[in-house]
Each structure stands twice: as structure tokens, then as C-alpha cells.
Amino acid sequence: MDQENLDNPTSADKDPTITSEIEIADETSLEDLDTEPMYINIGPTHPATHGTFRVFCRLDGEKIDRAAVEIGYLHRGFEKMVESKNYAQVIPYTDRLNYCSALSNNVGYTKAMERMLGVTITPRTEIIRVIICEVQRIMDHLICVCANLVDVGALTNFWYFFNAREKLNDVLEALTGARLTYSYVRIGGLAWDLPEGFEENVRAALSLVPKAIKDVTGLVKKNRIFIDRTRDVGVMTPEDAVSFGFTGPCLRASGVNHDLRKKHPYYHYDEFDFDVPLGENGDCYDRIFVRIEEMHQSLRIIEQALKILPGGPINIDDKNIVLPEKDNVHSSMEALINHFKLIIEGIQPPPGEIYDATETPNGELGFYIISDGSGHPYRIKVRPPCFYLMNGLKHLIEGHMVADIVAILAGLNIIAGELDR
């Protein structure tokens, strides 16, 4: 029997002995049904929350009537801690903000510091930073999309994406020596130059990404279950998205064309040929496919960047910002003194305050840095993209089913590290 007949059984399908009783029972039970709201907690520790936070819901049946989102379970006091460090020591802490794309955070912080110090980094470093940022964008989107698919029940895709991500992780491990918290970028340059064979390795690893995307989109794009779980679920209108302070893929999924790489190009992003994918409905489906399309665009950027990667030094020539070569420290008195002063006193930017933002995989990551002229930051305020995405969660889930929470949550790509700082 097809779906239509199931819903409207004809008299020929009915068993006259039992159907009348069922109909009577249904009518009375709906009128006399004794209902009361049910309160449930999702989190603080729950496998589908991808981090520790709590969603407290009042349910009407299986529908979320009211919700309260509670965060702060991973609050480490980043902004308080860094006030007692010097500027170079902040870089490892930035790794722990968005730990899915740590290098993007490194670049965001160092770019703000370099603007404050008034220095221009070398052409080679600029292009290397573009490459590592775009590799991290692909890795962040891979993990976000595959986790989102797992949450709506499409488990296989997780391994398709993680195969590709694993190879990219190997490339970054060869480059930085770490697999999660890279700390590779330095104020005024990079920790060291690219290792031998980096270009071939990154090309080989990236060649797996289009295949993985093809496999996954082939499985989900026209999949009835997937479409039912994500289409028109968690719709954010463009006006609401702007009002909630959404940035990045979540804002673009609502159809707002805003990308800092196009609007305020840094590191010669205006010279690269790439498109900004936009969604139409602002629902979960669009958020997933905007991310998937952004991966294609990042691949294009990396390919162009590898072609024009110039030679030359990676660090600027400024003894007040960059540590001298280790060989010189052991053989030259001047280099030893410079090294000593920079370690003890730290980099000393001029007094003042700066707000600088970069387009990270999740959206606009801003650093508001106040300097009092000493070697320690007076205040660093991070503008994490997640914080404002999470602010919109309550608006997105109210009125939806309980099962939609996980689909919406994963589509926003909440990273508790930068949410709670």
C-alpha cells in the first residue's frame, strides 16, 4: 500500500470489527489528554553537543516550547591569563581558542599585532599564511560537516571526510611538529620555513579532498532522510542573522554576501580568483553546502598560492620583534644581547588600542588589543565568531523538535574552546 492509501484508508481496506473502536478511542483521548510541560537537560556532557554546554528545554510533547542555553563550562580565563604574559607568549593560548583551526587563530592574533607594530611581513610569509589558513579552513569545514552528518544519522560520511583530514593533518604535522595546537606563526614571521617537499605533500593530500566531497555529496545531496532532517530546519532570515551578529558561513548561508577576504582583503586575497558561495534559505542544509562549496574555493586559492609562492626570507629584519638566528646568538655579542632583551622584556608595541579581524572558518575572529607600552598586553578581548552563533541557538531551536537541536547545533559549528575562552 502506498503512502496516500495509508493515510486515507478506503472502506475496502478497513476491518469493520476494529476500526470504529480505534476512531472513538482517538477522539476521546485527545480531548481528555492530561498534558503538562516536561523539562529536560541536553548537556553539559552529551555526545551531540561537541563540547560542554547545556541546553535546558521545556517540552510540549516533542516540541521545544522554551529553551535556555547555558555556557561557560570550558571557561579558562584566556583574557585574564594573557594579561600576565608577554605578547609572544599569547600565541600558544590562541591555539586553544578554535582548536579545529588553530593556525587561523595564530594568524588572526599575529596580524593584529603586526598592524599595531606597524611592520609589513615578507611576501613569502604572506603567501605561506594564506596557504596554511586555507588548509585549516578545509580541515575545519571537513570536521564540521562530517560531525553534522553524523548527528543526523549519516555515519559513513565521517570516515570519508576523516580520511582526507588525516592526510592534511600529516602535512601540518610535518610542517609544525604538532597535530592539534600548532603554534607555528610568530609575530613578524613564522617559526621556521616550509620543510622539503611541502608543496608536493600538500598537493597530494589536497587531491583527496574533491574525491571525499564527491563521495559525501553523492550520498546525502538527494537523500530523502537527510533533506527531511535539514531542509527548513533552523531557518535564519538575513535580518535575524545580522541582528544576532552572525558572520562567516552561517551568515552567508542566509544569503548575506560578506567575506572579509573580499571586503577588506589582507595578504593579497584580492589577487586570488575565488568566489563567495551564498545560501538561499539559511537553513541547516544551506549551512552544510555553503561549507562544502567553500572547500572547493579554498582548494582554488591554495593552488594559485602554491604557484606564486615566492622565495626569500620568512622573518622581518627587526631585532625588537624577531629573535636572532640561534647560530648568531652563540657567536655574536650583539645577537646575544638582542635575544636576552627580547626574551626578558618582550615585544613592546606603542601605547594604544587596535581592533583587527580575519575571516576564520567560523566567521570574523577579532582581537581587540590594548597596549600600555610595556611588554605585557594591558587587555586582549577576543571576538569569537562562535559566541554570537551560540547566542542565536535559542532563537533557532524554539518551536522545533528535540531531534532538531543536534542538527542545528552541529551546523553552527560551535567550538567550546573559543566560545568560553
Add this chain to the structure above:
Amino acid sequence: MEKLNNIIDKIKEKHVDAIEDTADSFGDVVLTIARKNIHDVLVDLKDAGFDLLLDIAGVDALNLGRKERFEVVYNLYSLSQDLRLRLRVNVPEDDMNLPSATDLWESANWAEREAYDMFGFNFEGHPNLARILCHREFVGHALRKDYPVMKGQWATGTADLRPDLENE
């Protein structure tokens, strides 16, 4: 830049004495707004195209030798004109009230809660000015300069942990 100057000139015309200072901070325009005018200025800036409230940052200027101890910094962005603008409001230590911007932007909700949690600003008109990153039993405000960096506080209470759903 010209567009931004036009907007600032209009604000100056409409709200005389509202802009206490205009500064250039590493290429960014920073306006210091009088506390009593901040909400009106925010309304007009939103009408002038600054549709994205990116961030609200609290600052404890205890050791910076400024006129007042605290500052609230609003980071605005105009999506249609691609302009950035920063507003600063000086807040004295003994009277930390200022109007809430939650009626203008939804993003102000959590941003103001964080500024309250970390510094103790009282945003008047905020629907639920509760702590957001620190726990309910936390005493004091962690990002104030006189709060010791090593001073931790345990959350031990088993009091009602049910959030207030009506005012959330």
C-alpha cells in the same frame, strides 16, 4: 572614509555635545560618546547603516591613567558600506549604569552579559543580566585589574540550577 565622516558629522549636528572626542587609533576611527547619549547615538548609527554589532568589550582602565576607571567599547560594522566604527563610553566606578542595546541588536544580549560578568556594568533594560561565563556563586568580577589572576573560586552549591525560562 568620506562616507564615515558624513555619518559622524550628522551625529554631531543632531546630538550636540554627544561626541566628547574623535580619535584615530592605528587607522580606525574611535568616537568617545557621553554616557547619557549612547543609546540615541546607537539608534542613529543603526539607521545610518551600521547594522552589525560585532562586539562589546569592557575595559578596566585602572592603570592607564584615564579620566574614569571603566570603559565600554562598541564595535560596529556596516555591511552595506563596509565601514568599521568604534564607540567608547567612559563609565565611572561609583555609577556603572548604562543603557542596554538589546532593543537594537540581538547580539547585544550575550555581549552585555559577558561585560557584566567580567566587569560589573549594569546595562539598564537588559532582559536577563546574569553571569554567562563564570558560575552563579562567583563573587566579584574576574577581569577587573584588582582581581588576583590566581584566585580561583569553586562552584559548590546545589541550589536551584533551573534557569528562569520566562526571562531568558
